[in-house]
Amino acid sequence: MSTASRRAQLSVSDILYKLLFYSTLGMFLLMVLVPLILVISASFRPLVEIYATDVYLIPKEPTIQPWIDGYEDLKPNLLNSLYIATGTVTIALVVAIPGAYAYARTSFPWKKPLFYIIILSLLFPHVLLVIPITDLWYDFGLYNTLPGVWLGHQTFVVPFAIWIMRDFFQKMPSNLEEAAQIYGCTQWSAFVRVVLPLAKPAIIAVLFLAFLNGWNDFLFANMVTDSRGPQPAVVQLYQTINGGSGEATDWQLLMSESLIIGLPPVTLYLFARRYISEAFAVSAS
Amino acid sequence: MYQWDMSSSRDSQEISPAEQTQEPAHYIDINGLRKTFSNGTVVAVDDFNLDIEEDEFVVFLGPSGCGKTTTLRCISGLELPDEGEVILNGRDVTFDKPKDRDLAFVFQNITLFPHMTVRENIRFGLDMKTDLSKDEKKRKVEETAELLDIAETLDRQPTALSGGQQQRVSIGRAMVMEPTAFLLDEPFANLDANLRDRMQTEIKRLQRELGKSMIFVTHDQEEAMTLGDKIVIMEDGEIQQVGTPYEIYNQPKNLFIAKFIGSPSTNIFEGTAKINGEEIYIETDDFEVRLPNVRASEFAASNGDMVFLGIRPEYMHVVPKSEGIFNAEIDVKELHGEHDAIYFTVGETPFTVTEPQGQVQDTERVKGVDFDTDKIWLFNEREERIH
Known part of the structure; x- marks a missing residue:
């Protein structure tokens, strides 16, 4: 069976369910990952970059x-x-x-x-x-x-x-x-x-x-x-x-x-x- | 005909008379065993007495909850009885630890140690109980595995084996110890039917080869009949009858055994005894039969006593309408091996007749039914057999 005809069989509730499923999953992922990424990013910055006004992830002058x-x-x-x-x-x-x-x-x-x-x-x-x-x-x-x-x-x-x-x-x-x-x-x-x-x-x-x-x-x-x-x-x-x-x-x-x-x-x-x-x-x- | 009295035939072959006289009266003696649970409110086994000979294959048979497994556990030491004694080979072991009894136990659910290989599982008892050298143990384990046809699985994990192989390993773990006796608690209950048949044949052959007693617990009467030299029928914690499969099948002591043994099961009709001079008749709501070969003076019931008439399906015959003892209507016909089992109802009483395949056509529903009247059993009101 081709994927196209399979997809045709999906009902509205199936689509809604999948949508809800993945958006919830994505939200939780962001909640966990965003702070962690920020923490990692901050731990490699010199002090001046901590209080930088513009937002960026990779430190410009990374330091250990x-x-x-x-x-x-x-x-x-x-x-x-x-x-x-x-x-x-x-x-x-x-x-x-x-x-x-x-x-x-x-x-x-x-x-x-x-x-x-x-x-x-x-x-x-x-x-x-x-x-x-x-x-x-x-x-x-x-x-x-x-x-x-x-x-x-x-x-x-x-x-x-x-x-x-x-x-x-x-x-x-x-x-x-x-x-x-x-x-x-x-x-x-x-x-x-x-x-x-x-x-x-x-x-x-x-x-x-x-x-x-x-x-x-x-x-x-x-x-x-x-x-x-x-x-x-x-x-x-x-x-x-x-x-x-x-x-x-x-x-x-x-x-x-x-x-x-x-x-x-x-x-x-x-x-x-x-x-x-x-x-x-x-x-x- | 097969000789069921194994003790006489085997003794002459393998055990010399001189050796035999040194043996105790019985190999295993169980006297007055009683076991209760929940502070004595539940009686699992009561007044259990049994003698077992060295080369006997004994089967404990009964419906679930009849106390057969509890009895086996008392013999093994996994439970301690409230009363009674267990004597193995002349030694009172009633309160000995399981490990000090020199018995093997094969459980229903497979109890191989999952963290050890098959080899380590079989060797377990030797490691724990003996001082044999490494080579000696290895030889014993490999011999046992060879005998049980599991040699190629020795270095695998038990979980990688099929159910039948796993239970073979359990038996191997028991065999390698060369125990006084084997206790088997429904070891094949979880195997599929074909495999179970094969394992039954194998365990019987093994028992004959080893010449050691086995006590085998089952709720399956066909399994019991296939395996046992001696069958012990239990119900409600008590022994109902002890006998060879032939005795159990042909001379049941009571109504419970008559109904429990045989497939399809024995037909039971309720009726009353009528004594007319020297002749005895059994009268039910639907028919009357005369008992041949018994005289009123020897008969254990008196005129008008309520009795249960029991007769096996194979001793009843389907004949053309109005030519038998009574007429009855066919409910269903089923194939039972080489026989057809024909299910009837007469009045309120259902009963079954077996006939060779295809002999009875059910196009006409009402048939005559005849008995071999000399095969009739009678049970009194207390359900004991009186004829």
Whole structure:
């Protein structure tokens, strides 16, 4: 059949639908891409070009000075961010994997209400927790320490991780572990040899989300640390907004720092992408 | 005729009398097994007693939810029974861990480990349970694969295999362990019909070759008949009858079994017993038949008792109108293998007659129906067979 006769069969509603579909898609694309392109453009401009009156995308005298300055500025904080994110991931996995497995496979009193409490804690506005936690961390000696930041992040990360992993474990046929037990495994070794390798997508998804949370979070990190402690890069970015040369904001620096901070999560996402979609697929493969 | 009593014929061939005397009375003994769920409110299995010999192929047959799978899981250790004991080869294993029972289990849905190759799957048990050398394991895995005709798939991932091949790998994973017995939970239920037939023949051949007991769970009566040396019919968590396929088919203990076994299923007519001197008649709303070869004094029902008359479709015959015991109208005619199944209704009761293909023309709808009266079964009000 020729395309012409195919097109002839399109009804008005088909055309309208396609029109709406692509225009919506285009709008969202613009909303995401335009700021990103502007940010990239600004990060390569010298200061004089930031306040230029005419609009253009490619800088006339491109420079990587903002990137060099930005990196120098963020260097110690980027390391802090890495420590914070890695610690957050580790604690989240250590707590959530066995926790989620217990919720998926065993029965114990109050199992359902306890699980709903965990889910409910996700709905709780975390902003409200910041003040009491900061206060408690002072008392516990956790203020301005890495463990303090790690634990603070768990209030959000652990419930979320348990939720994802429990669903994944539940979808996994329990016959697999039973087969392992028939052929020589204990419950524990069946878990290690069969369940964990198969849970890789869920584990990687949780790892990524916990890392993202640890890396990007501003609120907790800003409250429970100061410049003497393990302050992450995002908090330093905030200083850049107010810093600069007094009156003016160093936009080119701000933009390059934003991009520097954004790069590690993006890289991680490229690696984790395949697993994340698998973990969130409706049916487990 | 095929010799169903396998124990006598096999013993003489393969097991010397001296060896046999060292064996325990029964290879597998299950005594008084009871299993409940939901704090005892749901009884899955009750008072289950069974002996299995070393080379027996036992089939647990029953409708879904009858407790057959639960029983199998109790034997394997995947469930622990509330009461009763499981004795394997003289050893009480009732509360042993699954891995310590030396049993193999093949599941209905395929449970190969998707992150391992076929070779690693088959080797899994050997890796976990034995100290064999690498070469020894490799040899065993390859021998097993050869026997099951999956040698060329050894280095593939299980997901790249067809359903039949995957289930062969599951069987291979079981076989390589040389277990005391094989437990199979509807292993072929998800395969298409042709493949299922082929796998049935293969598993039976395999069982004969290995000479080890297999317990096979199915809800498919034809599968059970094909495979079993001994069939255990279950319903509502209880054993209804244990017997050879011939016994089950020809001498059902109760109405449930009579109806459950056979295709098309046994015809049942409700009626009353009439005793006239030494002669016994069964009277239904639509006809009356005399029972041959039984005397009133030996008969387990008295005059006027309600009975169910059961007769298999192949023992009923279509004859010209008014020449049989009663007349009935044909509803439909279907082809059933080499037979035609002719569906009738008389009064309110539907029934089926099988005749060789093409013998009955349904141009005339009303036909006479005749019985082989010596093939009639009678069941009392409690649905137990009394004749």
